[in-house]
């Protein structure tokens with residue numbers, strides 16, 4: 001389970017859309033293996049952000065944020 005961060009605004013530069021995905025990543029050069037960083041992504045930027053991290057080998061997974069109330 002990924003806990004929803006306080007901010008649910010998309011992490012993409014300049015984007016102010018509400019995020020609906022948690023892009024979970026870890027940079028092994030600077031983070032402990034059990035440390036997980038989270039970027040928030042809107043529908044539009046999910047691909048962009050996950051590809052950005054995946055190219056660098058940082059991407060772990062993409063979780064859908066729980067908003068279905």
Ligand SMILES: [Zn+2]
Nearest residue numbers: 010015042045
């Ligand atoms: Zn966005």
